[in-house]
Amino acid sequence: MISVRRLTVMAATLLLFALVTSPLHASMVGTGEILAAEQAHADRAQLLKTLSREDMRRQMERMGVTPELAEERVARMTDEEVAAINERLGELPAGAGTLEVVAIIFLVLVLLDALGVTDIFAFVRPVR
Template sequence: MMKSGLRTLVTLAATLLLFAIVTSPLHASMVGTGELLASEQAHVDRATLMQTLSREDIREQMERMGVSPEAAQERVSRMTDAEVAELNQRLAELPAGAGVVETVLIIFLILVLLDALGVTDIFSFIRPVR
């Protein structure tokens, strides 16, 4: 008798809780072509930068500087879409065949900037701005 009364009480409480749950309204809107293109371009830019970082000559330069390729790829994944686009633009402006040193320098500068902002802690000689 006690079990059936408890079961009824639990069922009643569960039913009341279901009615008490407030659902938030959903908002739907049209997605413009420009927004879709910008989103797709961001994915392409990030993939291009990751492909550049996976080149053997770039990997060797980063390892000479004490940066593992995995750490560099992780940092690129944390960059904003605008930063990735700017870096890809700089890389595209470099002259053909002479881009290895400049690419490594740009990557080094990005790592220094991330260290200065306190996002990473790679270089011990850089104190983050807080």
């Protein structure tokens, strides 16, 4: 008769072979995917650069948003959100529209608060 220990060893060996021989899946990464990732990285860097300007920092602090918090929020934004904000920034004339940019960022922060992603503003109740 086969002992329990020997049966356990055989079952473990079969399981090990089953794990080792499981198929691996690989696919090609397209040029479009690489370009989209690079563009998203560039958009995020551009937005962070804009937020690091002194006038932007002063305006955000007046609204109660610390620069560190804004950078954290940008890191949590989707690539589409970052691209939309950067597109809006590109439409504004040079040197103008700082208040609008800060307002857009503030609205995004409030939206993230309402979705329950963060809890920064006491006046925003998350939807659950």
